[in-house]
Amino acid sequence: MKIKPGKIITLILQVLIVLIIVASFYTGDYFFAIGGVFAFFLTIVPYIVEKEFCLVIPWWLTFLIVLSLYIHLAGEYYSWYILFYPYYDKFAHTISGITVGLLGFTAVLLIDRYTENNFNRPLIIFMIFMLTMAFGALWEIIEFTMDTFFLYGDPMQHGNTDTMLGMTFVMFGAIIVAALGNFYLRKMSKLDLSQLLAGNPDLERYAHPAEENAKNDAEEHRDQ
16 A cells, blocks of 8 residues: 555654653653654644544645644754744744644534534635634743743744734634635535545534434343
8 A cells, every 4th residue: 555655754743752751851851752752643643533533634634734733842842942033933833733723624514514504605614714823822922831831942932923913824824724615615615524534424413412322222122
């Protein structure tokens, strides 16, 4: 079976994250070690979700998730945020914005598919944009909190201008995904797009839990 180059690159990035974890434990930088362990766990979440919900996550989406995590972890560990300031930070925010936008797009399509909601195209585009911007704002709050109460090594924020530029580049990522979403929603059905992004997940038992519980109760009574 031929393995896609993107999957190989994803695996390499995961190995690089593990190397940062090992090096951090060896040198006693437990802050980076714990952060690395958390980042590595997040890189395997797509595989866990695929197995649990029968999702088929495209390799390029998994790659973007792992790339976003590696960019941030390596940027802090190797001080790339400082060495290549401000370009590295804006690049990281743009990639993260695109990744979160795609994840939000997928989530909205699955909600539309497995619930009684029927989102129209403008609403889906709006939700993609707002979800991505909300993540960007949350991330800036996390950075502010880390700098204020848990400062270790280089600061994550460099003033109000840096914060606003970071949000601006997250917005660029959101606009890119929203524009792509708008284009493909004009060309494809919501069902086809959700299948493209997530396959045919087993979410029926979560879509209507009350009906599922009632069905199970009826079966138990019949067996008795």
